[in-house]
Amino acid sequence: MSQSPNRMFDEFAKLMTDAAGVAQGAKREMETAFRAQIERFMSDMDLVSRDEFDTVKDMAIKALDEVEKLEERLKAAEERLAALDKNTKPEDKA
Structure with missing residues (x-):
């Protein structure tokens, strides 16, 4: 039992x-x-997946960096052009 x-x-x-x-x-x-x-x-x-988002984010960061570099180059070129215009005499322009 x-x-x-x-x-x-x-x-x-x-x-x-x-x-x-x-x-x-x-x-x-x-x-x-x-x-x-x-x-x-x-x-x-x-x-979108996280990988796709991160890839596009990295591309955007690189593009913005490139835009900043191009803006700096453009500003420098404009300053050189302005300096050339100031150094040029009025009779030389005609």
Whole structure:
């Protein structure tokens, strides 16, 4: 008779272990389904990935740096042109 309660507890422990395994499996399936739905939703919204965003951001930074360099060159060229105009005598222009 002492074997009966232990056997019942063993069976109950196995049942709980199996239930925990099923619950973990269900959790993984729900996470996978949820993740797939989110990805589908985001692709329908035409959102960009982080990699694409970072690439375009880097391109924009490089373009702005180049614009600044060109603005400096243009300003220097305009200053040289203005200096040449000041040094030129009015009779030389005619």
